[in-house]
Amino acid sequence: MEKAFSKIASILMAFVVLLSTMSFTVSMHYCQGELVDTAVFQKAHSCGMEQSSQMISDESNMMEGCCNDTEITIEGQDDLKLPVIDLTLDQQVFITTFIHTCNNLFITFEENDDLYFDNHPPFKVKQIFKLGETYLI
Helix, strand or coil, X not given: CXXXXXXXXXXXXXXXXXXXXXXXXXXXXXXCCEEEEEEECCXXXXXXXXXXXXXXXXXXXXXXXXXXXXXXXXXXXXXXXXXXXXXXXXXXHHHHHHHXXXXXXXXXXXXXXXXXXXXXXXXXXXXXXXHCCCCCC
């Protein structure tokens, strides 16, 4: 149980570090105030309205402000150095004893009822001098 928990926690921490250092861009294309397309890591596809407005020059005043592109960039963290904390000797002793006691809380002892399963009983001690004796009754 403890090994599975520590493996899951280490995988989660690896994902946290990966996601905190990764940066990405979300690109969105709006046409006449409505969201037409979104894309992550690339530019959003346009609706084609800006191409038709270039061809028709008379009606370009109406079509001029219909399309809008926005990009949201989320920057990742570049520096992963943690600040150094100056601890006194008492604080260091407290932290080490706390960690030691917390680690010992999860140690489980298994009860083995079969401690002597593989051990054979000792040989019987026979009194050899009594084997050859005969008794008269």
